[in-house]
Amino acid sequence: MEIPISTTLLKDFKATKTFKDNQKPITSICFNDTGDLCVTSAQDESLNVYDCKDGEKRSTLFSKKYGVNLARFTHASSNVVYASTKEDDTLRYLSLHDNKYIRYFRGHKQRVVSLEMSPLDDSLLSASLDNTVRLWDLRSSACQGVVTTTGRPTAAFDPAGLVFAVGTNSGTVKVYDLRNYESGPFATWNLRDDYYYPDGIPDWTGLKFSNTGKSILISTVGQTNYLIDAFEGHVKQRLSGHSRLLETSYGEEAGFAPDGRFVFAGGRDGDLHIWDLENPANVAGPIHDNRPMCTLTTPHAGNIRAVGFNPQYMMMVTASDDLAFWEPKSALDLAR
Template identity: 40%
Template structure:
């Protein structure tokens, strides 16, 4: 089914899961869209089958905590950040709930964690003002960039470029094969006093970069020119959460939660709100939305996780 403004507005909640008892801090899909994983402040990890719409397993990480969980390219494994003990990134076997490898190096909270779309490389950034490149096959850091300011990071859809959002004012693009030579492009955006960039992601077609903030707007940036295409506004964020937004697989829409308990969607062609979906979310912890990369399924989460699908009338 083609995603458009009409059927987005008619999406319905098909499933609700209440396994987590605290705020869900991350959602992530497998590359094939068949599986999803969520992690929570209650230190639990839940696996879902997106085809059947069921929960398949619950795991716990009570010793280290869990945040920013991501599937590796094998859906039986995942990487995640720690919330206790130290700031090590951990590589977990979901099959037997045992750690395969540890990635030590960051000295403060990790705020970015992302897998390469093409291989075993992944990237992390931290409040220690560094960006690190890793390979799942080795515990040793494969590349280190020490910066003057806090940064967030993201891979492009082809896995050849990564972007760094530095000090909420510069977007720097690096060739993964020669990142040590510095960025091949730097875009400067006006720094805002009342909000910070909290995450960034490329659109699936690679043409735009979405800068998520802890304010009441987000920025769509042309990934070739660095120009701001649109500021996405209309949602509320009075608690200044780090709201996690998502692109639709066709890159035509952006979805984000709001403290008025609605999911907002914007057209990337016009920058206008295309639809809003009322939800049963708890506004005190509603921060996560994620669109399935292969199927017409949207997930949203506070402490409960919801799956949204098109109306049967569409």
């Protein structure tokens, strides 16, 4: 029986299992296509793979020489691609089965801060502090295309895999047709929040499309994140009421629930904050100021650096120095 996501259900989520497998903070979380597996990367240069159904760790691999961040499952659950943090700025395509590299993707000159697989095919999108966004194909080491930006970029595919958006700290979002990106963006939006930030929105850490394709979430290092319309580019809501995020974050600390109605984010206070986008609080000002509908106390002692909502199962995952699996108490009662 499929259980719909609701405010009542989300408030009922509990951390059901905590894993203390890392010596340093976890920096990214990714689920495979079926939702059966979760892979994490951490500052201790490890990759951990967890079974979401059984609630157990499956394996640990290390990337001691190159470091590891932003680990992403490809469409094959036995393979991941990840960004390096040492030695060079190469992307590495790894077989989890035998711990061997399948391919390297070279081209970035500084650290990669955004990495995403296409939901449609084997295309890969990476953004780097070298002010470029690069397109790749897992079947070839050659870069398939480059978009130059001004300022630190972040990038994401839309849920159909037909367009991608690039955001920069200059306060601009540019949207490209994947098949015709060389012609430049087909939409450019300049975002401002003069009510709270007349000198410019705080530095952006991430950009994510909702699974519905209707909204884009911009996460920042400030105490506000922004919801923008994915078709027209205007700011729909300011999401506030949570702790300031880490300046070294990669946008992994915030995301959408699968239905696109709810946004969740961690931060320095170690709590998990959840916003209901359909019922924003009306506060005076030109932008709806939406505050969390609830705040969940987590088992983490430190900063929450990564969160994820499994798109196939009714479960959330949060990460700090340790990893926690979350499920609604009501769903657990029904399963018994």
